[in-house]
Every structure is written in C-alpha cells, then in structure tokens.
Amino acid sequence: MLRLEWLVVTLSALGTWGASLPGDVRCVTALYSAYNYITFAGLPAKGMFDTRCQNPLKVTSIYAASEIYCRDTERVAGLAQMAAECEEFGHHQLLPREAVAGNLTEDAIRGMRIVKYAELTRSDVMNAPVMISASYFNRVYNTIEALQFETWSHHAFGFVGYAYWGFFIVLAIGYRLCGWATYQRRDHNTGAGEIESQIYNPTGSWHTGLPLIRDTLGWLQTHLLVAPPFTSRGREVLLCIFSNRAEALAVSGFWIISITLSFVGYRTFEGNIYWPDIPSQILRYSADRTGIMSFANIPLLWLFGGRNNILIWATGWSFATFNVFHRHVARVATLQAVAHTILYLIIYYRTGKLWRAFNKTYIVWGLLGVLVMVFLLLTSLDRIRSGTYEIFLIVHVLLSILTLVGCFYIFRLNKIRATSARMTYDEATDVVRLEVLPATPFLSPSPGDYFFLYQPFRWTGWESHPFTVGAWSSQVESATGSSRTGKATDALDLSQQPLLSNAINQPDEPLPAEECEKECEVSNLKAIFWIRPYNGWTQHLRQQCLRSKVQPVETTILLEGPYGHHFPIWNYESVLMIMGGTGIASAVPYLQEHIRRSKNEWGESSKEKTYTRDIELVWTARQIGFLNEVANRELQPLLARQDFQATFYATRAFTCSPDDLNESACDIKLGRPHLQSLIMSRASDASSAGVSLVILVCGPAGMADEARAATHLAMRQGHSSIKYVEESFAW
Known part of the structure; x- marks a missing residue:
C-alpha cells in the first residue's frame, strides 16, 4: 500500500498529532500484550491487571522477555509505564524485580520454555x-506499531483540511494587505499621475517593491479572481456553481486531498493479531479514517457557514464565497460519513454481528447522524433551498444540531457508555436510588470516582450531571456459565470496538477475536448512585418514579467517566469519616476498599494491604429512612466488624416513629453531631497512641466548614499527625 512518507514527516514537523504511545515503551507494551494470551498458575489468576502486575509467573516472564527483546532504554521506560498503569488502572503495585530475581538469571532464562x-x-x-x-x-510488536501509526495518521489527516484552508486564508489576507498598502501609498500622494510615475520610476529603495506587488496583484486579479472557473465562460462546472477560478481551484484541491487521504497511508501486513488478513485491516482502518476526517470537517462547516464570520473581514471574501466553501466541505464530510457507516456495516456483516450491532446505542445515534447529514445535503440543493429558503434555514439549523448530537455520542464513546438502569424513589428517604448496569466489560470504578450521567431519550438528552459512585459490585461470568464476584475484567475484543474507543489508545487489552468469542469473561457490574431530587433533571427522575405503577423503573442512562481521584486512606492507621446526606456516596467505596484490602490476600510484604486499624463513620441525613436503607444494604457487611463503628444522626425528628429507630442495627440519634468535640477527641486519641489520623469529609458547605475549622484548631494545639481530606459535595 502507498505510504505518504513525505506527509508523515511534514505533519510530524508541524506537531499536529504524535503517536499516542511513545516509541521507547512499545517493546515492553508488546511483551505484556503477548503474555495476555497465556494463562499462568498461581494467584492472582484472574483479571488482566491483577495477573500482569502481581502474578509471579507472568511478571517473571515479562521481566525475562524484556532482557531478550528490549534495549536498556526501552526496558527502563517500558517497565516504568507498566508500573504506572498497574497503579492507575489496576490499583496494584507491580511486583518488583527483586522479588523474582532468582528466576531471572542467565541460566534460568535460557532454560525457559x-x-x-x-x-x-x-x-x-x-x-x-x-x-x-x-x-x-x-x-505483536508490528501490530502495536501499525495501530499506533494508524491512530496518529487518522487524526493527522483530519487536520490536513485545516492546514489546507488556512493556507488559502493566509494568501487572501496577504492579498488584501498588499492591496491596502498600495491604496494607502496612493492616498498619501498628490495625485494619481504622480503615484504612477513613482511606481514606474522609483526614486528610493522603499518603492522598488511596488511594481512587483502591483504586477502580482494584477496577475491574480486577471487569471484567478475575474477569470471564469475553468475554460468555460459559465459558472457551472460539474453541477457546481463557482464565481471565479480561484473558488473552483480551492474547492477542487480540497476534494482531491480529501479523497486521496481516505485511501492511502495504511500499514498492513499478514499476521496482525487483531485483524489477521489484509482486507480486514483495510476495512477497519478506512472505516476509522473516514469517520475521523468527517468529524474533523464539522468545525469548518460552522466556521464557513456563519454570516458574522471574522474571516469575511480579514480576507475580503464575500459571504457567498464562504457559502460555496461551506457547501463543498459539507458534501465531503457527508460522503466520508456515509463511507464510514457502510464500511462499519460491512465489518459487522463479515463477523456475523450485523443485527447485534443495531442494539448498541452508539450505532443507532451514528446512523441517525449520517441519515440527517444526507437529508441536509439533499435539502440544500439549489432548487429546494431557493424555493423555500426560510423553511430551509430553520430546518437546516435544527438538523445540524441533531447531527452534532449524533456525532457527540459516537466520538465521546471513549468516555460515554450506554447502560441499562433501574431507579427507585421512596418518599420516606426522599432519595432516588439509581442502579446502572454498564454495557461495557472494562469499566472498573475506584473510590473517589464520579461520572457524568445522561438520560438520552429526552428533549434535553444532551444535559449531563455529575454524581459520585456510591457503591458497586460485579459478578464475572465465563463462557461456561460459571461466575464469581469481584472486579470487572478488562478483556475485550479490539476488532469489534467502535471508533475512538479506549482500545485504540490501549492496544494491549484484547484477546484474539476467535478466542474471545469462546473464553472471554463478561463482567456484570452494578454501580449505585444516590440522587437527592431538587429541580431540573433530578426532579424529573423523581417524577418518573412517582408516575410509574411498578418500581424499580427501567431506563437508559449514559455514563461518562470515570473522573476524579482516590485518596489512599489505607495508609493511615485511624480514619474518621464525616458525611452529610448523599455525601455518604464518598464514604462507601472507601469502606468497600477497606474490606477488600483487610483480607490481606497478597501477604504482609505487598502494598495491597491496609494499615488502617479503626474507622469511625459519622453520618447526618434528613430522613431516618435513608439512614436505615443504606445501613441495611451497603453498610451491612461493615457493622459486625471490630474495626468499624458508625453513628447516624437524623435531622428531621418528626418524620418517623420510635419503631423506625429500632429497625436499624446502628446507633441513630436525633439532631446533629458536635463536630468540634468529635474531631478534638479523635485527634487527642491519635496523638496519645502515636498513630496517624485522616479525616474524610463530604457534605454541605456549612458542615464542611465546621469540620475544617475544628481540624485546624486541633492542628494548632499540636496534633500534627492529622490529614484533612474534603470531597466536593457541590458541583
């Protein structure tokens, strides 16, 4: 296949897009990607990052292979990145080389199978x-190298259109400035005759360039700006209307570049681990290329289509000229989008998953976006546009917005996942409990994570609202039907991943397509959000529940994320959690993490263990019903533990009967806690015992301010071994 090496070098120099994976880490990346296909005995035995980071046999194999296949600089950089990924994505420490050094001698490596x-x-x-x-x-290395190049080239070629039109705009601005300078020179002389004399007979060095400028401007005016589009005297060329030759040449060049870049520059080879045969590689690469280039043209559409366009003033071009460019960029983008859709449908058809594809939200929205683009193109034809211009204008704007919404759901897929969801609302708790079941198998939340939630099938479905993950659980099922509870697996089949998914940026994730069909695990993750209804969308969720005759109410939610960061409370011996209302969502994930770490499955030497010896939760909420619900569900496994104690406060004393107080296994008090006394007492105990204390706070601003002031007072009194952490309650 043709490779545009000159274009690659040029775009690299311009710095438009670099490869997403640095060159010095690709060797080790190829190694642990290869070992993803091999199963090793020992613990941990499941989970991509679990085994890659902690299984002694797999880690030893990766270390040994890096000695054979990687240069020193590649080995150092690659293992450093591997360790960082273990912490960031797998929440594990990479097993150090010293722990397996006995199996990394020359004799041991030479004797490996x-x-x-x-x-x-x-x-x-x-x-x-x-x-x-x-x-x-x-x-494996060649596969990753090819994928990184294609990922880079897709985006780089998408930016070629900006460079192309930028070149013409710079020329137009230069032409306008030269004309303005010549006009100013004429205006400052006594008359036209004198200026002509000075131009043709310059008397000073400053004037020697004026004849060249005048001749150049004259040539451009004669042969480009006034001349008919091509050899014909009419304005119509191949059913396209142009005002002059400059417009026709600019548009023709854009068409040629766009078509050419859609078909060239693919790195293909037999034996690609994701797409073994070359036709499959070309299909996938061209499908991604046309989609990315189509999406990259959308900003140009809006820029050229605006009447209040600053470029009109800068270049001197008329709105009609920009409108010509707008229409042709739209046609190119539409054809690229249609090609992208058809190619992806062919891919799904070849893999026997065509009908299954239509059950995916991003496929539906993508098809809708493409159909709208085609309809926009048809309705913008001259006869339709001129005959019903006002109607056309309104419909054109509305459909353009719908196209953007459709593209939004496709190109944000690296962060947005379609989910099925169940929600319930209890008036006694005044909280919507939202349980979402992500459709993706590679989502793994952590304490401190939050997501933006969308409810797409509404008039304002583009609205997003951030919420902290309150709790989660997952059950991993194998192809044989067996199941286990734990973290979500990270295995997936890259060949079936949609455009711009995480798999493009992390090519080491997948298993071979033919193998994944039979043996990949499927994780049934359930993430829980507690939502206090106020107004707007949260009130809409409440009304949906109240109108429904059956609860829980089934709905569709899009997850964007995760975002946020987690604080390592497990490095502190004593923990005090002060929560207010739905701020409990910040505490529960840390408590779940404490249970997992306190099992100490990894041994005393592992950093996976926790140093925390006692946790106290103080939670204040309006309704006792909400306190009871969470205590009897998410907090129930903690209540019997010796290292955990909880005190609940309900601020609405008259909304419950005394029997309600007896329904909870926790201590529930009416009123509010005295935070200064509480924090001073815990700080004093920690100082006396010589242990570290972390205070985690999440709740209304008033409560957080009181907790912060009390912590500051304790620090001023000499209790220095305190760490104050405040999670955001208001967005």
Whole structure:
C-alpha cells in the first residue's frame, strides 16, 4: 500500500498529532500484550491487571522477555509505564524485580520454555515462566506499531483540511494587505499621475517593491479572481456553481486531498493479531479514517457557514464565497460519513454481528447522524433551498444540531457508555436510588470516582450531571456459565470496538477475536448512585418514579467517566469519616476498599494491604429512612466488624416513629453531631497512641466548614499527625 512518507514527516514537523504511545515503551507494551494470551498458575489468576502486575509467573516472564527483546532504554521506560498503569488502572503495585530475581538469571532464562503464537489456548495453564518466541514478539510488536501509526495518521489527516484552508486564508489576507498598502501609498500622494510615475520610476529603495506587488496583484486579479472557473465562460462546472477560478481551484484541491487521504497511508501486513488478513485491516482502518476526517470537517462547516464570520473581514471574501466553501466541505464530510457507516456495516456483516450491532446505542445515534447529514445535503440543493429558503434555514439549523448530537455520542464513546438502569424513589428517604448496569466489560470504578450521567431519550438528552459512585459490585461470568464476584475484567475484543474507543489508545487489552468469542469473561457490574431530587433533571427522575405503577423503573442512562481521584486512606492507621446526606456516596467505596484490602490476600510484604486499624463513620441525613436503607444494604457487611463503628444522626425528628429507630442495627440519634468535640477527641486519641489520623469529609458547605475549622484548631494545639481530606459535595 502507498505510504505518504513525505506527509508523515511534514505533519510530524508541524506537531499536529504524535503517536499516542511513545516509541521507547512499545517493546515492553508488546511483551505484556503477548503474555495476555497465556494463562499462568498461581494467584492472582484472574483479571488482566491483577495477573500482569502481581502474578509471579507472568511478571517473571515479562521481566525475562524484556532482557531478550528490549534495549536498556526501552526496558527502563517500558517497565516504568507498566508500573504506572498497574497503579492507575489496576490499583496494584507491580511486583518488583527483586522479588523474582532468582528466576531471572542467565541460566534460568535460557532454560525457559519458548512459546509460539497461538501454540497455547486459554485453558492451557503454565506452571513456570515461559519465553515467547521471536516471531511471536515481532507479530505483536508490528501490530502495536501499525495501530499506533494508524491512530496518529487518522487524526493527522483530519487536520490536513485545516492546514489546507488556512493556507488559502493566509494568501487572501496577504492579498488584501498588499492591496491596502498600495491604496494607502496612493492616498498619501498628490495625485494619481504622480503615484504612477513613482511606481514606474522609483526614486528610493522603499518603492522598488511596488511594481512587483502591483504586477502580482494584477496577475491574480486577471487569471484567478475575474477569470471564469475553468475554460468555460459559465459558472457551472460539474453541477457546481463557482464565481471565479480561484473558488473552483480551492474547492477542487480540497476534494482531491480529501479523497486521496481516505485511501492511502495504511500499514498492513499478514499476521496482525487483531485483524489477521489484509482486507480486514483495510476495512477497519478506512472505516476509522473516514469517520475521523468527517468529524474533523464539522468545525469548518460552522466556521464557513456563519454570516458574522471574522474571516469575511480579514480576507475580503464575500459571504457567498464562504457559502460555496461551506457547501463543498459539507458534501465531503457527508460522503466520508456515509463511507464510514457502510464500511462499519460491512465489518459487522463479515463477523456475523450485523443485527447485534443495531442494539448498541452508539450505532443507532451514528446512523441517525449520517441519515440527517444526507437529508441536509439533499435539502440544500439549489432548487429546494431557493424555493423555500426560510423553511430551509430553520430546518437546516435544527438538523445540524441533531447531527452534532449524533456525532457527540459516537466520538465521546471513549468516555460515554450506554447502560441499562433501574431507579427507585421512596418518599420516606426522599432519595432516588439509581442502579446502572454498564454495557461495557472494562469499566472498573475506584473510590473517589464520579461520572457524568445522561438520560438520552429526552428533549434535553444532551444535559449531563455529575454524581459520585456510591457503591458497586460485579459478578464475572465465563463462557461456561460459571461466575464469581469481584472486579470487572478488562478483556475485550479490539476488532469489534467502535471508533475512538479506549482500545485504540490501549492496544494491549484484547484477546484474539476467535478466542474471545469462546473464553472471554463478561463482567456484570452494578454501580449505585444516590440522587437527592431538587429541580431540573433530578426532579424529573423523581417524577418518573412517582408516575410509574411498578418500581424499580427501567431506563437508559449514559455514563461518562470515570473522573476524579482516590485518596489512599489505607495508609493511615485511624480514619474518621464525616458525611452529610448523599455525601455518604464518598464514604462507601472507601469502606468497600477497606474490606477488600483487610483480607490481606497478597501477604504482609505487598502494598495491597491496609494499615488502617479503626474507622469511625459519622453520618447526618434528613430522613431516618435513608439512614436505615443504606445501613441495611451497603453498610451491612461493615457493622459486625471490630474495626468499624458508625453513628447516624437524623435531622428531621418528626418524620418517623420510635419503631423506625429500632429497625436499624446502628446507633441513630436525633439532631446533629458536635463536630468540634468529635474531631478534638479523635485527634487527642491519635496523638496519645502515636498513630496517624485522616479525616474524610463530604457534605454541605456549612458542615464542611465546621469540620475544617475544628481540624485546624486541633492542628494548632499540636496534633500534627492529622490529614484533612474534603470531597466536593457541590458541583
């Protein structure tokens, strides 16, 4: 296939887009990607990051292979990135080299079994470290190298249109400035005759350039700005109307570049681990390329279509000229979008998943966006546009917005996941409990994470609202039907991932398509959000529940995220959590993490353990019903623990009967806690015992201010081993 090396070099120099994966880390990336296909005995035995970061046999194999296939700089950079990914995505520490050094001697590495690609299945369990063959490594490395290049080139080629039109705009601005300078020079002389004399007979060095400028402007005026589009005297060329030759040349060049870049520059080879045959590679790469280039043209559409366009003033071009450019950019973008859709449908058809594809939200929205673009193109034809211009204008704007919404759902897919959801509302708690079941198998929330939630099938479906994940659970099912509870698996089939998904930026994730169909695990993650209805969308959720005769109410929610960061409270021996209302959502994930870490599955030497010895939760809410609900569900596993105690406060004393107080296993008090006394007492106890204390606060601003002031007072009195952490309650 043709590779535009000159264009690659040029775009690299311009710095438009670099490869998403630095070159010095690709060697180690290829290694742990290759070892993703091999199953090792020992613990941990499940989960991509669990095994990659902590399984001694797999980690030893990666270290050993890096000694054979990677240069020193590549090994250092690649292992550093691997360790960072273990912490960021897997929430694990990479097993250090010293822990497995005994298996990394020259003799040990030389004695390892050499494994070829596809020699082992997922059911073949290795009881010792293994070495991948050179051909296996080269296959995976070349796949990652090709994917990184394609990812970069898709975006770089998408920006070529900006450079192309920017070049013409700069020329137009230069032409306008030259004309303005010549006019100013004429205006400052006594008459036209004198200026002509000075131009043709310059008397000073400053004037020597004026004849060249005049001749150049004259040539441009004669041969480009006044001349008919091409050889014909009419304005119509191939059913397209142009005012002059400059417009025709600019538009023709854009068409040529757009079509050419849609078909060239693909790095293909036999044996790609994601798409083994070359036709499949070309289909996938061209499908992504046309989609990204189409989306990149949308800002140009809006820029050229505006009547209050600053470029009209800068270039001197008329609105009619920009309108010509607007229409042709729209036609190119529409054809690219249609090609993108057709190519993806062919991909799904070839894999036998065409009908299943229509159950995916991003496919539906993408098809809707493309159909709207086609309809916009048809209705913008001259006869239709001129015959019903006012109606056309209104419809054109509305449909353009709908197109953007459709594109939004596709190109934000790297962060937005379609989910099914169930929601309930209890007037006694005045809280909407939203349980979402993400459709993606590679979502793994952490304490401190929050998501933006969308409810797409509404008039204002583009609105987003941030909420902290209150709690989650997951059950991982294998192809054989067995299940286990735990974290979501990260395995996926890249060949079926949509445009711009996370898999494009993390190419080491997937299993082979033919193998994943049979043996990949599926994680049924359930994330819980507690939403206090106020007004707007939250009030709409409440009304939906009240109108429904059956609860829970089924709905569709889009998740964008996760965002946020987690604070390592497990590094502190004593923890005090002060929560207000739905701020409990910040505490529960940390408590769930404490349960997991306190099992100490990884041994005393592992950083996965927790140093926390006692946790106290103080939670204030309006309704006792909300306190009871969470205590009897998400907090129930903690109530019997010796290292956990909780005190609940209800601020509405007259909304419950005394029997309600007896329904909870926790201590519920009426009123509010005295935070200064509470914090001073805990700070004093921590100082006396010589332990570290972290105070985690999430709630209304008044409560947070009181807690912060009390902590500051304790610090001033000498209790210095305190860490104050405040989670945002208001967005």
